[in-house]
Amino acid sequence: MTARPETDAAPRTAPDEPAHVANGATVTSPRPAAPAPVEEPPAPGVAAGTATATPAPTGTTNWVVALMVLVAGMFMSVLDISIVNVAIPVMQNDFGVTTEDISWISTAYSLAEGVIVPASAWLGLRMGLGRAYIVAMIGFAVGSVLCGLAWDLNSMIAFRILQAIPGGVIPVVALTMLYKIVPKDRLGAAMGMYGLGIIFAPAIGPTLGGYLVEYVDWRLIFFINVPIGVVGTIAAMIYLPNFGGGKRERFDLPGFLTIASGLFALLLGLHEGEDWGWTSYPVMILLTYGVLALATFVVIELEVEKPLLNVRVFATWAFTNSLILIAVISAGLFGVLFYIPQSLQINQGLGAFETGLLLLPQALVMAVIMPLAGQIYDRIGARWPAVIGLVIVAWGTYLLRDLTIDTPHSELAWILAFRAAGIGLAMMPIMTGGLSSLPPSRVDGASAFNTVIQRSSSAIGLAAMTALMTAQQSQGYADRAGMMPTDTAGSATTSGSTSSMLGEYVQQSQLQSQVFDTSFGDLMLVTTALTAGAVLLALLLPSGRPAPSEGPRIME
Known part of the structure; x- marks a missing residue:
């Protein structure tokens, strides 16, 4: 099947040139009673003679x-x-x-x-x-x-x-x-x-x-x-x-193993960095291996015949x-x-x-x-x-x-x-x-x-x-800790007042919202600069x- 040609499409060049390229393979236009044109070398990674054996299909x-x-x-x-x-x-x-x-x-x-x-x-x-x-x-x-x-x-x-x-x-x-x-x-x-x-x-x-x-x-x-x-x-x-x-x-098995394992290590390290700790040995090992594996992949792909x-x-x-x-x-x-x-x-x-x-x-x-x-x-x-x-x-x-x-x-x-x-x-x-x-x-x-x-x-x-966000929120909580009343928990314990416990909950919720908003604002500024x-x-x-x-x- 062929796509309908556009009205502004460029005309074909010489009679012996390829009519088009499909999947990297050269396909020639059929011409009755004419010798087959000389086939050009295929593009890298494409088997020779794959598409040239069949004339271009008809229909649109x-x-x-x-x-x-x-x-x-x-x-x-x-x-x-x-x-x-x-x-x-x-x-x-x-x-x-x-x-x-x-x-x-x-x-x-x-x-x-x-x-x-x-x-x-x-x-x-x-x-x-x-x-x-x-x-x-x-x-x-x-x-x-x-x-x-x-x-x-x-x-x-x-x-x-x-x-x-x-x-x-x-x-x-x-x-x-x-x-x-x-x-x-x-x-x-x-x-x-x-x-x-x-x-x-x-x-x-x-x-x-x-x-x-x-x-x-x-x-x-x-x-x-x-x-x-x-x-x-x-x-x-x-x-x-x-x-x-x-x-x-x-x-290309060596290339596949290096890029697959490298991406796996990088993604796993990034996913678990917050839970395991960004400076923990497992995360550092995963990230280091990921970078080295991807670098090795580049070297392999530049050397192998079929990357x-x-x-x-x-x-x-x-x-x-x-x-x-x-x-x-x-x-x-x-x-x-x-x-x-x-x-x-x-x-x-x-x-x-x-x-x-x-x-x-x-x-x-x-x-x-x-x-x-x-x-x-x-x-x-x-x-x-x-x-x-x-x-x-x-x-x-x-x-x-x-x-x-x-x-x-x-x-x-x-x-x-x-x-x-x-x-x-x-x-x-x-x-x-x-x-x-x-x-x-x-x-x-x-x-x-x-x-x-x-x-x-x-x-x-x-x-x-x-x-x-985690670093900013931790710093935000630390900065605001001294501003919180020190006797809130004690007064709630001593008097058993429900209103005191409710007040503490409200204060903590407000603090959480304020810290999140401040951290998110800083994150948006960094993203703005990057964009x-x-x-x-x-x-x-x-x-x-x-x-x-x-x-x-x-x-x-």
């Missing part, structure tokens, strides 16, 4: 339909990350476990996903991108069913690990396929729609999860993936190409710069999504669904802005949408510094929506500009790096914010209308 299909299938899969896999966090307290009560134990439901998923993502590009090459996507969708739906049926904490952790394996494959394969089926001059609009799965899903998660947890049953946060998975799988079988597959590439991931993509500054900016945005997004609900529920006593409704406007703003941002990219490039968007994010983050328990909910919703507009405007142009700077043969590995950066930067950013620095990097992004498509992308 709208690439937008295939894009919608990919968006559905991405939405399902990313939504699961944020929606589960809302149900953690309820699951803790049902399973009868401690807060530290229940946190492994999220930790186990992150660790397993970090291990599988580096191998996703190889799996797509080995199985075929379309087939790998379908298998991952089915696997994710099955894993979701098992999680919904979990009977205790151990079974839930085991099923979350099984769910994370296909959950790590979906974003890498989906992004690679998007780049191969969408004409280059429409990538911005396509990425704007694709971004609904990356940014809109975690923003809408607290609202949907809050309603299910508060009014229905927490198990539905997993079962809701089943109909999406079934419909998405059927649509993928009908509309998605496979892009070949069956390439018996040698698996698991081509680290030479980092030699392209536009791509490397885009990853830095994506890391800054992801860290800030997930940090705010974590601490704002915590403040609303702990300090203000809001329920899960009420909190989700307050966060809903920012999700709706992203849903509107992101497709528009993609169209803007197609017209003027990545630089100015990214710069303007990051300026808005920095300004919105600065406004959050004065957040207190007395801040009107309408004002908070407006600030979050304003900040979300900046994220929606900047995120997809940055990602699209980075990927577009690479040759098609390197998109597979670049997609894996993109997913690794998004996931790891969220974890690293949240861990850094937690460490800063402002990212604006300078955004000025280095490519500008101008992207080059027109080299012709229709052909879907096998």
Whole structure:
């Protein structure tokens, strides 16, 4: 099947030149009674002669339909990350476990996903991108069913690990396929729609999860993936190409072991740093090993003939710069999504669904802005949408510094929506500009790096914010300890007065709220400075209308 050619597509060049590139393999246009053209050497990591044996298929299909299938899969896999966090307290009560134990439901998923993502590009090459996507969708739906049926904490952790394996494959394969089926001059609009799965899903998660947890049953946060998975799988079988597959590439085992173990160690150390102590031996060993393992991975990938991931993509500054900016945005997004609900529920006593409704406007703003941002990219490039968007994010983050328990909910919703507009405007142009700077043969590995950066930067950013918040709160409690009345507890004990005990409780609650608000304000100032620095990097992004498509992308 072939995508309908755009009217402004560039004409084909010489008769013997390739008609297009699909999955890094050269496909020539069939010509009757003419000798077969000389085949050019395949791109690195692509088996020779794989796609050239079959002439270009006939018939046309709208690439937008295939894009919608990919968006559905991405939405399902990313939504699961944020929606589960809302149900953690309820699951803790049902399973009868401690807060530290229940946190492994999220930790186990992150660790397993970090291990599988580096191998996703190889799996797509080995199985075929379309087939790998379908298998991952089915696997994710099955894993979701098992999680919904979990009977205790151990079974839930085991099923979350099984769910994370296909959950790590979906974003890498989906992004690679998007780049191969969408004409280059429409990538911005396509990425704007694709971004609904990356940014809109975690923003809408607290609202949907809050309603299910508060009014229905927490198990539905997993079962809701089943109909999406079934419909998405059927649509993928009908509309998605496979892009070949069956390439018996040698698996880079040393590279996989170093990057998988390195990411595992880093993520585990960051997740447990607050509980184990940031200067404790286990955390220091994990972080040190993680850094050394990742450095070893780079050395291995530069030497082996068939690398698991081509680290030479980092030699392209536009791509490397885009990853830095994506890391800054992801860290800030997930940090705010974590601490704002915590403040609303702990300090203000809001329920899960009420909190989700307050966060809903920012999700709706992203849903509107992101497709528009993609169209803007197609017209003027990545630089100015990214710069303007990051300026808005920095300004919105600065406004959050004065957040207190007395801040009107309408004002908070407006600030979050304003900040979300900046994220929606900047995120997809940055990602699209980075990927577009690479040759098609390197998109597979670049997609894996993109997913690794998004996931790891969220974890690293949240861990850094937690460490800063903890230090600030400890200092805040110490500074205010001398201001508390020293005879409050004694008077309550001596007189047995209920009013005295109530007064002590009120004072402690006020102190907790004040310390949290002050610490959160300091955290927002640091995040503002970091985002402002990212604006300078955004000025280095490519500008101008992207080059027109080299012709229709052909879907096998």
